[in-house]
Amino acid sequence: MLARLTRELEALLGPGAVxxxxxxxxxxxxxxxxxxxxPDVVVFPRSTEEVSRIVRLANRYNAPIVGRGAGTGxxxxxxxxxxxxxxxxxxxxxxxxxxxxxxRAVVQPGVVNFDLTRAVEHAGLYYAPDPSSQKACxxxxxxxxxxxxxxxxxxxxxxxxxxxxxxxxxxGEIVRVGGKSGDALGYDLTGLLVGSEGTLALVTEITVRxxxxxxxxxxxxxxxxxxxxxxxxxxxxxxxxxxxxxCEMMDGWTLAxxxxxxxxxxxxxxxxxxxxxxxxxxxxVAAQAEAVTEVCRQHQAREVRVARDARxxxxxxxxxxxxxxAMGRLAPSNYVLDGVIPRSRLPQTLRHITALGxxxxxxxxxxxxxxxxxxxxxxxxxxRDAAEFERAVRTANEILRYCVELGGALTGxxxxxxxKNELMPLLFSEADLELMRRVRDAFNPAGxxxxxxxxPTGKGCGEVRMKAQAEGAPPL
Amino acid sequence: MxxxxxxxxxxxxxxxxAEHVLAQPGAREACAVDGVAPAAVxxxxxxxxxxxxxxxxxxxxxAVVPVGGRSKLGIGGPPQRYDLALDLTxxxxxxxxxxxxxxxxxxxxxxxxxxxxxxxxxxxxxxxxAPWFQSATVGGTIASGVDSPLRQFYxxxxxxxxxxxxxxxxxxxxxxxxxxxxxxTGYDLHKLLIGSLGTLAVLTRVNFRTFPLPALSRGFVAxxxxxxxALELRRRIAASPLTPVTLEILSPECARLFAANRPxxxxxPLAAPGAWFHGEQWQVCAGFEGSEAVVARYxxxxxxxxxxxxxxxxQIFDEDAQPPVWTRLREGLPLLLEASPAAAxxxxxxxxxxxxxxxxALRAAAERHALACALLARGCGAVYFALLxxxxxxxALARLAAAAAxxxxxxxxxxxxxxxxxxxxxxxxxxSVWGPPRAEFALLPRVKSAFDPAGILAPGRFAGGV
Ligand SMILES: Cc1cc2nc3c(=O)[nH]c(=O)nc-3n(C[C@H](O)[C@H](O)[C@H](O)COP(=O)(O)OP(=O)(O)OC[C@H]3O[C@@H](n4cnc5c(N)ncnc54)[C@H](O)[C@@H]3O)c2cc1C
Numbered sequence: 001m002l003a004r005l006t007r008e009l010e011a012l013l014g015p016g017a018v019x020x021x022x023x024x025x026x027x028x029x030x031x032x033x034x035x036x037x038x039p040d041v042v043v044f045p046r047s048t049e050e051v052s053r054i055v056r057l058a059n060r061y062n063a064p065i066v067g068r069g070a071g072t073g074x075x076x077x078x079x080x081x082x083x084x085x086x087x088x089x090x091x092x093x094x095x096x097x098x099x100x101x102x103x104r105a106v107v108q109p110g111v112v113n114f115d116l117t118r119a120v121e122h123a124g125l126y127y128a129p130d131p132s133s134q135k136a137c138x139x140x141x142x143x144x145x146x147x148x149x150x151x152x153x154x155x156x157x158x159x160x161x162x163x164x165x166x167x168x169x170x171x172g173e174i175v176r177v178g179g180k181s182g183d184a185l186g187y188d189l190t191g192l193l194v195g196s197e198g199t200l201a202l203v204t205e206i207t208v209r210x211x212x213x214x215x216x217x218x219x220x221x222x223x224x225x226x227x228x229x230x231x232x233x234x235x236x237x238x239x240x241x242x243x244x245x246x247c248e249m250m251d252g253w254t255l256a257x258x259x260x261x262x263x264x265x266x267x268x269x270x271x272x273x274x275x276x277x278x279x280x281x282x283x284x285v286a287a288q289a290e291a292v293t294e295v296c297r298q299h300q301a302r303e304v305r306v307a308r309d310a311r312x313x314x315x316x317x318x319x320x321x322x323x324x325x326a327m328g329r330l331a332p333s334n335y336v337l338d339g340v341i342p343r344s345r346l347p348q349t350l351r352h353i354t355a356l357g358x359x360x361x362x363x364x365x366x367x368x369x370x371x372x373x374x375x376x377x378x379x380x381x382x383x384r385d386a387a388e389f390e391r392a393v394r395t396a397n398e399i400l401r402y403c404v405e406l407g408g409a410l411t412g413x414x415x416x417x418x419x420k421n422e423l424m425p426l427l428f429s430e431a432d433l434e435l436m437r438r439v440r441d442a443f444n445p446a447g448x449x450x451x452x453x454x455x456p457t458g459k460g461c462g463e464v465r466m467k468a469q470a471e472g473a474p475p476l
Numbered sequence: 477m478x479x480x481x482x483x484x485x486x487x488x489x490x491x492x493x494a495e496h497v498l499a500q501p502g503a504r505e506a507c508a509v510d511g512v513a514p515a516a517v518x519x520x521x522x523x524x525x526x527x528x529x530x531x532x533x534x535x536x537x538x539a540v541v542p543v544g545g546r547s548k549l550g551i552g553g554p555p556q557r558y559d560l561a562l563d564l565t566x567x568x569x570x571x572x573x574x575x576x577x578x579x580x581x582x583x584x585x586x587x588x589x590x591x592x593x594x595x596x597x598x599x600x601x602x603x604x605x606a607p608w609f610q611s612a613t614v615g616g617t618i619a620s621g622v623d624s625p626l627r628q629f630y631x632x633x634x635x636x637x638x639x640x641x642x643x644x645x646x647x648x649x650x651x652x653x654x655x656x657x658x659x660x661t662g663y664d665l666h667k668l669l670i671g672s673l674g675t676l677a678v679l680t681r682v683n684f685r686t687f688p689l690p691a692l693s694r695g696f697v698a699x700x701x702x703x704x705x706a707l708e709l710r711r712r713i714a715a716s717p718l719t720p721v722t723l724e725i726l727s728p729e730c731a732r733l734f735a736a737n738r739p740x741x742x743x744x745p746l747a748a749p750g751a752w753f754h755g756e757q758w759q760v761c762a763g764f765e766g767s768e769a770v771v772a773r774y775x776x777x778x779x780x781x782x783x784x785x786x787x788x789x790x791q792i793f794d795e796d797a798q799p800p801v802w803t804r805l806r807e808g809l810p811l812l813l814e815a816s817p818a819a820a821x822x823x824x825x826x827x828x829x830x831x832x833x834x835x836x837a838l839r840a841a842a843e844r845h846a847l848a849c850a851l852l853a854r855g856c857g858a859v860y861f862a863l864l865x866x867x868x869x870x871x872a873l874a875r876l877a878a879a880a881a882x883x884x885x886x887x888x889x890x891x892x893x894x895x896x897x898x899x900x901x902x903x904x905x906x907x908s909v910w911g912p913p914r915a916e917f918a919l920l921p922r923v924k925s926a927f928d929p930a931g932i933l934a935p936g937r938f939a940g941g942v
Contacts, residue, residue, distance in 0.1 A: 099827070101828075102827035102828060104827070145660065146664075156635060157660075159664070159667075160631065160635050175915055175916055175919065176916065177919070179891075180826075180827050180891060181858075182632075182825070182856075182857065183623075183825035184621075184671065185893045185895055185910065185914065186940060187672055187676070187923050188667045188668055188670060188671065189668075189916060189919060191664055192663060192665070192667055192668055192923075195663070212717075238576065239575070239576040241687070280719075281717050281770065283766075283767070283770045283772075283773050284770050287767050287770075340656040340658055340659055341656065342574055342576075342655065343576070343577045343578075344574055344577045345577075372657050373658065407572075407655050409661045410661045411661050412658040412659060412660065413660055414660075415660055416660075416661060420661075424661070424662065428661075428662060429650070431648040431650045432650045432651055432652065432662070434648070434650075435665065435927065436652075436662055439663055439665065439923065439927075440663075441926070442923055442925070443922070454662070454663075
């Protein structure tokens with residue numbers, strides 16, 4: 001069966017576009033998460049028509065289908081949980097159109113996020129959603145996860161910048177939804193598809209808004225002796241409704257490790273820092289920077305430093321964006337969580353996370369999008385120690401449970417995938433999930449598109465993850 | 477259903493209480509959609525009661541239209557069936573408000589104006605500066621999908637609605653999203669409800685992110701002899717570092733309507749409106765906000781840009797003139813509707829780069845069909861084009877129908893699309909208000925049946941005949 005499907009795919013796509021040998025497939029059994037699952041065959045379509053034909057062919061074999069961008073996802077979204085055909089969009093990486101007058105770009109899904117900004121920056125433009133992984137992740141992956149980033153605090157996440165899509169439905173039909181203008185005629189299907197984690201359709205073309213670079217930018221680094229002072233500062237910046245373009249927090253312990261690695265000029269002896277950016281017209285930026293500084297000082301900031309120039313600012317951001325990589329120096333592996341809370345609850349939540357870590361024998365780092373209450377606690381663990389991994393998962397789940405108790409959510413940007421699908425009932429009632437399932441079935445009736453994601457399967461999640469572990473899931 | 481069985485009324489009364497089931501003609505006609513009045517109006521007191529009513533309706537196959545302030549019931553196709561109006565105005569409380577987090581959860585029946593007052597006490601607002609501000613409810617504004625001049629800066633509802641609670645057509649209480657500003661847990665079903673005209677679910681609660689009220693709010697009007705001049709100014713603003721909160725372009729006819737003080741109009745009377753709106757010229761109106769230094773910069777730069785674009789005159793609103801002028805812009809749609817007994821208002825969604833060609837084509841179409849017209853464009857890409865016949869008679873309807881076909885074509889030729897938002901009910905017999913079918917319409921019934929398997933929610937009112 002599989003051999004025949006592979007042969008047919010090879011005939012369809014020509015040489016060099018199909019992988020089916022075990023040693024090749026291994027590369028596609030991971031993404032950025034702690035999960036693992038192997039596809040039966042990996043294909044590299046070059047056009048929408050090819051995607052459509054692959055889907056029709058897979059249907060004849062009742063094979064599961066999963067789309068994949070760069071595989072940087074942190075919730076196992078791009079893993080072939082039930083095997084089947086994986087479509088990697090790496091070769092659909094063209095920017096098809098840039099409309100400078102109307103600030104739109106039309107791109108294929110495999111375009112790397114930062115490459116779009118690079119292509120338009122000569123005209124003073126950029127693509128606003130900026131996940132920390134932006135030099136690797138694809139816009140197709142961003143659309144599927146509704147990715148955020150440091151600067152989405154002021155400018156909105158991926159969904160706020162996507163006006164239209166071309167998609168291939170599960171029966172192979174090619175449909176366009178939305179358009180360039182951004183106003184839906186009919187239900188907002190673009191809004192539904194963005195963030196649907198590849199479970200409703202395969203995205204083959206994306207129309208995005210471009211943004212104009214601000215006239216002035218100030219990057220501030222505020223250094224605090226304690227995490228509490230830093231979180232209280234964020235609470236007050238929010239309550240005073242000073243909306244910076246970005247407001248990131250890094251705790252002192254992880255920051256010291258990052259500094260070892262990136263030499264960005266971060267202090268090595270702080271309790272926590274806030275990396276805050278204000279943008280806009282000169283007059284507004286000056287006032288905002290002053291207001292931010294004042295709040296920081298009121299909360300005992302030891303130092304509030306304004307980056308002198310673009311170089312210094314870039315260095316600080318490089319430090320922030322490479323932070324997760326730097327964590328590799330502290331432990332064999334780390335588990336990056338993603339939860340959201342109301343911003344007014346930041347201080348108590350961080351205290352609670354620290355306490356939970358202590359109870360379970362972990363020191364938990366925190367590098368996160370503080371301005372929008374999007375936490376990324378990082379649990380360091382040794383993947384060879386099954387008991388420790390199990391404890392890490394349990395701790396993670398307790399943290400997420402706490403977020404939900406405070407009125408928060410299970411994931412702010414990394415998605416549910418196969419990481420949190422069993423936790424969905426913490427947030428959603430059976431009626432909520434039933435409706436979402438009905439919507440999925442309206443697009444994906446046979447359930448063969450990215451199966452085993454988003455929705456609870458009924459197994460306990462620790463159980464599922466332990467199984468992956470037993471099969472030898474490697475560290476990140 | 478013209479004579480509701482007494483058993484139907486009895487069941488509804490058992491759910492909502494006898495005084496909240498209205499079957500007298502006045503109450504029913506007040507909820508009429510395109511001339512079709514429901515057999516009864518039910519006013520539930522809670523989401524649970526809403527769910528009970530919907531479950532009952534689904535079991536009895538009664539068609540239900542949710543209603544709020546009843547200001548925009550005219551939007552959409554004519555109802556295929558209409559038995560019950562589900563009046564949400566008793567659900568009118570703030571369920572949760574965390575000013576420190578800038579998040580809000582509010583019942584669907586809350587009037588926009590009252591919500592604004594409550595948030596203003598905390599120095600905040602929700603950027604729903606939508607028309608019929610005094611009578612419209614939160615739920616009706618979201619479900620009708622009307623935009624506001626504030627979208628220039630704040631975006632549309634899809635950008636600041638962060639979650640919703642609703643009752644599906646099967647009568648299930650469900651929700652999506654949440655109360656936090658960033659969230660990707662589960663499908664964004666609430667996005668589907670925005671602009672869905674109650675055809676998918678009955679909104680009971682909507683969650684928003686809130687925004688700080690600006691320190692100072694000012695405005696600016698520049699007048700131009702030609703549309704080209706006005707569009708040139710729009711282009712220059714878009715290419716500048718300025719980000720005004722509103723940016724509207726008015727045709728001379730539109731400006732003339734805005735300049736008139738009509739008795740009984742929704743818009744507050746304006747002292748010397750002619751000082752702001754000039755019926756002989758195209759006008760660009762921009763609103764801007766911020767500190768003294770920021771508004772001074774805007775005033776200076778906008779004046780300079782207008783001069784470079786060849787403006788015939790420029791005025792800056794002070795704090796006294798700003799509110800009434802702003803009211804006119806916000807209430808643009810009702811003002812256009814008041815201007816004719818058979819007004820037909822199209823909304824075209826396109827990119828601003830197409831404005832010049834589209835404006836010209838639209839006005840030519842109106843002229844060809846001997847119809848008065850007025851045009852109001854939002855700088856970010858929505859164009860409202862009103863055809864304003866003097867009488868509501870067969871001849872006028874025929875001319876409107878012919879013009880409508882042309883206008884849908886103009887929108888498509890401009891790379892966008894159009895919908896006929898408001899028009900005489902009789903026109904809907906010959907014109908599909910959603911324009912010619914689009915490929916994506918084929919997906920709409922699938923979504924509809926996921927939410928409303930029995931097809932009882934506002935059947936027929938939505939695009940694709942849903
Ligand atoms: C160091 C690091 C930092 C990160 N920082 C951030 C951050 O700041 N913000 C953030 O939001 N995320 C962040 N992430 C997570 C990740 O980068 C994002 O989720 C990103 O959007 C994934 O893109 P990708 O191209 O790698 O997609 P993949 O991981 O390959 O796929 C993600 C999902 O999209 C689906 N998919 C991909 N392409 C398509 C398509 N064309 N059609 C349909 N479905 C498709 C897949 O099936 C899968 O469900 C980070 C990850 C790492 C490793």
